[in-house]
Amino acid sequence: xxxxxxxxxxxxxxxxxxxxxxxxxxxxxxxxxxxxxxxxxxxxxxxxxxxxxxxxxxxxxxxxxxxxxxxxxxxxxxxxxxxxxxxxxxxxxxxxxxxxxxxxxxxxxxxxxxxxxxxxxxxxxxxxxxxxxxxxxxxxxxxxxxxxxxxxxxxxxxxxxxxxxxxxxxxxxxxxxxxxxxxxxxxxxxxxxxxxxxxxxxxxxxxxxxxxxxxxxxxxxxxxxxxxxxxxxxxxxxxxxxxxxxxxxxxxxxxxxxxxxxxxxxxxxxxxxxxxxxxxxxxxxxxxxxxxxxxxxxxxxxxxxxx
Numbered sequence: 001x002x003x004x005x006x007x008x009x010x011x012x013x014x015x016x017x018x019x020x021x022x023x024x025x026x027x028x029x030x031x032x033x034x035x036x037x038x039x040x041x042x043x044x045x046x047x048x049x050x051x052x053x054x055x056x057x058x059x060x061x062x063x064x065x066x067x068x069x070x071x072x073x074x075x076x077x078x079x080x081x082x083x084x085x086x087x088x089x090x091x092x093x094x095x096x097x098x099x100x101x102x103x104x105x106x107x108x109x110x111x112x113x114x115x116x117x118x119x120x121x122x123x124x125x126x127x128x129x130x131x132x133x134x135x136x137x138x139x140x141x142x143x144x145x146x147x148x149x150x151x152x153x154x155x156x157x158x159x160x161x162x163x164x165x166x167x168x169x170x171x172x173x174x175x176x177x178x179x180x181x182x183x184x185x186x187x188x189x190x191x192x193x194x195x196x197x198x199x200x201x202x203x204x205x206x207x208x209x210x211x212x213x214x215x216x217x218x219x220x221x222x223x224x225x226x227x228x229x230x231x232x233x234x235x236x237x238x239x240x241x242x243x244x245x246x247x248x249x250x251x252x253x254x255x256x257x258x259x260x261x262x263x264x265x266x267x268x269x270x271x272x273x274x275x276x277x278x279x280x281x282x283x284x285x286x287x288x289x290x291x292x293x294x295x296x297x298x299x300x301x302x303x304x305x306x307x
Contacts (some may be wrong), residue, residue, distance in 0.1 A: 159194025
């Protein structure tokens with residue numbers, strides 16, 4: 001399978017690196033065939049580093065690949081992804097899938113019509129810490145998520161909700177699996193036109209409540225989630241791939257470490273994408289799941305803008 005990357009900035013270059021590593025380990029099953037970037041010099045440099053061809057146009061790029069990552073700025077996701085899907089290419093589109101839910105659903109419908117895999121880059125679903133969480137989950141009652149980072153100097157065309165919080169929104173929707181009853185949100189811009197720090201409170205029909213905080217103006221990095229359920233609570237650190245579970249016992253609250261086999265989430269994500277593309281399988285986060293998370297994120301940004 002010939003794979004490629006459209007947009008080899010910070011994130012796209014990471015995809016190119018992982019694809020090249022997967023290709024080296026695949027005994028010829030996978031090849032990083034091409035990259036494309038609006039900056040030809042950048043495309044040439046990344047192509048030379050990872051042994052790929054720097055395509056001069058998107059049309060040339062499409063002729064060289066069977067599957068691709070789209071890692072361009074969010075406003076360009078829909079036109080680029082729709083063009084590649086129309087040519088029958090399997091795609092992994094970085095999150096958020098698009099700027100609005102109508103475009104997200106249109107991409108899902110196009111992928112289905114063309115028989116293509118459409119995966120969206122919600123990478124935490126491939127974090128070993130998340131796998132540990134799922135295996136211990138019963139019925140969530142309260143969820144608390146924090147995602148903090150220093151100012152990124154990229155992805156500033158969107159606010160922190162679409163940039164960072166959307167990771168946790170997709171995970172929470174996946175864990176709770178109950179209709180969303182209400183949303184409250186606050187947020188403020190600090191260094192960007194859009195919000196740089198935000199908090200949202202989600203209430204679900206089954207009674208679960210999720211409190212979600214995201215900031216891209218923090219001096220520290222943090223990606224943590226706590227899930228409270230009837231028999232105790234789980235505390236996980238995505239960044240360090242570590243966790244603890246607290247259970248009620250005869251002598252009080254007992255704490256034990258969660259066993260997690262550490263691995264690179266992006267490697268697992270791209271391996272899964274290639275397996276889905278080869279076998280026509282449904283990805284963990286397809287267009288429908290990404291569109292659902294985007295719908296909640298857009299509502300949160302609307303509430304913040306109207307506050």
